[in-house]
Amino acid sequence: MIEIENVRKSFGPLEVLKGIDLTVQKGEVLTIIGGSGSGKSTLLTCINGLEPIDSGRIKVDGTEVHARGTDLNKLRTKLGIVFQQWNAFPHLTVMENVMLAPRKVLGIGKAEAAAIAEKQLSHVGLGDKLDVYPSRLSGGQQQRMAIARALAMSPGYMLFDEVTSALDPQLVGEVLDTLRMLASEGMTMICVTHEMKFAREVSDRVAFFSKGVMAEIGTPQQIFDAPQNPETAAFVKMTQN
Amino acid sequence: MFSYTFQWKQALAKLPLMLDGALVTIEIALLSMAIGIVLAVVLTGFRLSNNRFLVAITTTWVELARNTPALFQIYMAHFGVASFGVHFSPYVSLLIGITFNNAGYLSENFRGALKAIPDTQARAARSLGMSAVQAFGYVVLPQMLRIAFLPMTNQMVWAILMTSLGITVGMNFDLYGVTQDLNALTFRTFELFALAAVIFYVMTKIIQIGARLIATRLFRY
Ligand SMILES: Nc1ncnc2c1ncn2[C@@H]1O[C@H](COP(=O)(O)OP(=O)(O)OP(=O)(O)O)[C@@H](O)[C@H]1O
Ligand SMILES: [Mg+2]
Numbered sequence: 001m002i003e004i005e006n007v008r009k010s011f012g013p014l015e016v017l018k019g020i021d022l023t024v025q026k027g028e029v030l031t032i033i034g035g036s037g038s039g040k041s042t043l044l045t046c047i048n049g050l051e052p053i054d055s056g057r058i059k060v061d062g063t064e065v066h067a068r069g070t071d072l073n074k075l076r077t078k079l080g081i082v083f084q085q086w087n088a089f090p091h092l093t094v095m096e097n098v099m100l101a102p103r104k105v106l107g108i109g110k111a112e113a114a115a116i117a118e119k120q121l122s123h124v125g126l127g128d129k130l131d132v133y134p135s136r137l138s139g140g141q142q143q144r145m146a147i148a149r150a151l152a153m154s155p156g157y158m159l160f161d162e163v164t165s166a167l168d169p170q171l172v173g174e175v176l177d178t179l180r181m182l183a184s185e186g187m188t189m190i191c192v193t194h195e196m197k198f199a200r201e202v203s204d205r206v207a208f209f210s211k212g213v214m215a216e217i218g219t220p221q222q223i224f225d226a227p228q229n230p231e232t233a234a235f236v237k238m239t240q241n
Numbered sequence: 242m243f244s245y246t247f248q249w250k251q252a253l254a255k256l257p258l259m260l261d262g263a264l265v266t267i268e269i270a271l272l273s274m275a276i277g278i279v280l281a282v283v284l285t286g287f288r289l290s291n292n293r294f295l296v297a298i299t300t301t302w303v304e305l306a307r308n309t310p311a312l313f314q315i316y317m318a319h320f321g322v323a324s325f326g327v328h329f330s331p332y333v334s335l336l337i338g339i340t341f342n343n344a345g346y347l348s349e350n351f352r353g354a355l356k357a358i359p360d361t362q363a364r365a366a367r368s369l370g371m372s373a374v375q376a377f378g379y380v381v382l383p384q385m386l387r388i389a390f391l392p393m394t395n396q397m398v399w400a401i402l403m404t405s406l407g408i409t410v411g412m413n414f415d416l417y418g419v420t421q422d423l424n425a426l427t428f429r430t431f432e433l434f435a436l437a438a439v440i441f442y443v444m445t446k447i448i449q450i451g452a453r454l455i456a457t458r459l460f461r462y
Pocket of ligand 1: 036038040
């Protein structure tokens, strides 16, 4: 379970998160939608401790992320995160990209790490690209590799930050299919996305962020068909045209 | 009139001695590169830290290494420190001088190389649970060394050539030192130094060709 309690966060004078309260249950798929600069990415990077927070609390399986003494490296092994820019490690093959963290962070042996990598890469449809360098892959393939790389750590949660936004339109589908597959397998996921159709399909709940506030949260039907907040309504209307 | 008669045989007879010297030259160049690379990584780390004292160390080092003659640097490592009662052998002084020079130049190369690697690489590594040191060592450093590989090769060539400056601090068993001593004994000046030049040339060429081979094997991406 991820518990977010009254989290505030500023960059200099700019308050980006203005008291966020949100709980994500195990097995849940939550998507976050909202305008540019509303704080969606910042919230994800606060959840895995890449960014500090100013006040409030975030707990992952009961461990407080920003508490002094929390082993962030260990905590991050439970939280897979995939960014808009996939950040393949260019000097490593696809296989080595996926094996690196299991070996160095979890201390898994080479053979076992290779088996894990092969399994995860096949899972995202890259079973035939194991020994290729990332520069030879399309954007969609690199993004799927990044997903496999995160999954190889056996995380309890996956955070996706607009993972299709930097892709050519014809490559978006293959990555969304991978996310759908994970959702159907019961992975707990928080997806920041601009793909409204996808959000409606896979989400248990959809949260709408506006200017650092979670303006509304509910089932996809509530948010997309009967939004209560006028800002949500305006945003949904705008993105559906 | 041109009255000098070439006596290549006499010079060639000294070739084994000169090749022994060349091995010492290579040894100094390799050691100065190995230590220089490590120091350069540390200096680059200092430069990137927010500590003003550490940044100042790097800045001073780099400025001195790049803007004073290598001869001065080697001289200081011998006679300069001797003024403070520290006495190094010519071999050690030469090694220190060249290493100092290497570290300064390489640190600048590394800094430039790091700029070409997006921050998101380290961020991705950290978000997989790697420590800052792991992220640097497994993700950033290999990419940095690749980008800086050609400048490193050039510095290695330069290190080989810089060993000739050891003569000024009394170094006499590297290639240049050996040649100089033989010259004093035989006065076959042209032949001996021509031979030394050829050996220097062959060494630096081998380094350049070798580096290219290593690069194609190492950097397949
Ligand atoms: N490291 C940073 N330093 C300063 N300001 C930042 C930093 N990161 C984000 N911001 C600012 O914080 C605000 C929220 O950014 P955030 O990336 O969380 O928005 P977002 O909802 O993800 O937007 P988008 O849909 O464009 O990705 C923006 O105004 C952004 O400029
Ligand atoms: Mg964002």
